[in-house]
Amino acid sequence: MEQMNAAVVTSFDEPPHYRSFEVPPAHDGEITVDVVAVGLHPRTRSGAAGRHYTSTGRLPMIPGIDGVGRRADGKLVYFVADDDVIGTMAEKAVVDPRRTVELPDGAGPARIAAAMNPAMSSWVALRRRVPIQPGQTVLILGAAGNAGAMAVQVAKLLGAGRVIGAARDVTRARGDEVVSLDEVGKAADADIVLDYLWGRPAQEAIVAMLTNRSDRGRLLDWVQIGSVAGPTIELPSVALRSANFRLQGNGQGAVSPRGYLAELPALIDEIEAGRIRVMPRPVPLRDVEQAWARPDQPGERTVLIP
Numbered sequence: 001m002e003q004m005n006a007a008v009v010t011s012f013d014e015p016p017h018y019r020s021f022e023v024p025p026a027h028d029g030e031i032t033v034d035v036v037a038v039g040l041h042p043r044t045r046s047g048a049a050g051r052h053y054t055s056t057g058r059l060p061m062i063p064g065i066d067g068v069g070r071r072a073d074g075k076l077v078y079f080v081a082d083d084d085v086i087g088t089m090a091e092k093a094v095v096d097p098r099r100t101v102e103l104p105d106g107a108g109p110a111r112i113a114a115a116m117n118p119a120m121s122s123w124v125a126l127r128r129r130v131p132i133q134p135g136q137t138v139l140i141l142g143a144a145g146n147a148g149a150m151a152v153q154v155a156k157l158l159g160a161g162r163v164i165g166a167a168r169d170v171t172r173a174r175g176d177e178v179v180s181l182d183e184v185g186k187a188a189d190a191d192i193v194l195d196y197l198w199g200r201p202a203q204e205a206i207v208a209m210l211t212n213r214s215d216r217g218r219l220l221d222w223v224q225i226g227s228v229a230g231p232t233i234e235l236p237s238v239a240l241r242s243a244n245f246r247l248q249g250n251g252q253g254a255v256s257p258r259g260y261l262a263e264l265p266a267l268i269d270e271i272e273a274g275r276i277r278v279m280p281r282p283v284p285l286r287d288v289e290q291a292w293a294r295p296d297q298p299g300e301r302t303v304l305i306p
Helices: 042-048 109-129 146-157 181-187 199-212 235-240 255-270 283-291
Strands: 003-008 017-022 031-039 066-070 074-078 091-096 100-101 139-142 162-167 176-182 190-194 220-224 243-250 279-284 302-306
Touching: 003 042, 003 162, 003 181, 003 283, 017 283, 031 074, 031 279, 066 091, 066 109, 074 109, 074 255, 074 283, 091 243, 091 302, 100 255, 109 146, 109 190, 109 279, 109 302, 139 146, 139 199, 139 302, 146 162, 162 199, 181 199, 190 199, 199 235, 235 243, 279 283, 283 302
Parallel strands: 139 162, 139 190, 162 176, 190 220, 220 243, 279 302
Antiparallel strands: 003 017, 031 066, 031 091, 031 302, 066 074, 074 100
16 A cells, blocks of 8 residues: 655654655545645644544544645645545645635645635635625634634634734734623624634623613624534523623534535635635654644744645
8 A cells, every 4th residue: 555654643742743645545536636725723732633523533633624735736736625524734635526626826825724614614604604794893702823813814804894913912902992701791793793702702792792782673693603612601591681692603514515615715815815814834744743743823824834
């Protein structure tokens, strides 16, 4: 069997190790691409730790959910992997061509690999889950993280009149206005919340916003995206009865693969045009263990280069 170098998870309690792995066979119209760049996303970390809700628990595994690859004809494509296939942090990946988007000439592979996943969450949320209306106010809960910071950019790009960033560390948050998590009640009249935190911060913010809302009959759309502050909340039933409050999620399963893929070309165009920005930090794939141990700085995303 043909071999390739890859980041290989042999234990959910350890970072991936750089070692040889069999190149997976292509089936049913799939193609094999040479991987050019792969973003090290929080979603990738949770999958490699066996904590993501799509995890099968099978080992060994290669982490990675997307990337930029080169087809046999030389064209660069952005691709998204299926949940049940070998991951993308390797020299080669097997992909369904229907889950690829050809990149324009001159596109930066590291930039696309860094930006697509964190930008996709807010882009799809505001285009597919709660289509934003021009001039609406959007609150980003967790605006200090990379995905939250990019959500501020995406919301403005898609027509938000005002974007409020909420974070524990307000010095790292972005937005037209910034509030601490203890002050989220000041943003009670927002129209849409993109929640990257969940856990206690979301629990307290929901109650504070609904309590302080000037018009409880005006719809508040809450879109749950990430759960870095905890996987669960306690939600009083009165929160759902006393205000026009709609809670939904955005992620794999909440939006169909076809829905996600339909949004990718436009998102790539915005990233390439510089209207959605992130700073890639390229790291050789062979240094994956060291890269795993180093957290990204604000505005930065580690990108592994095979």
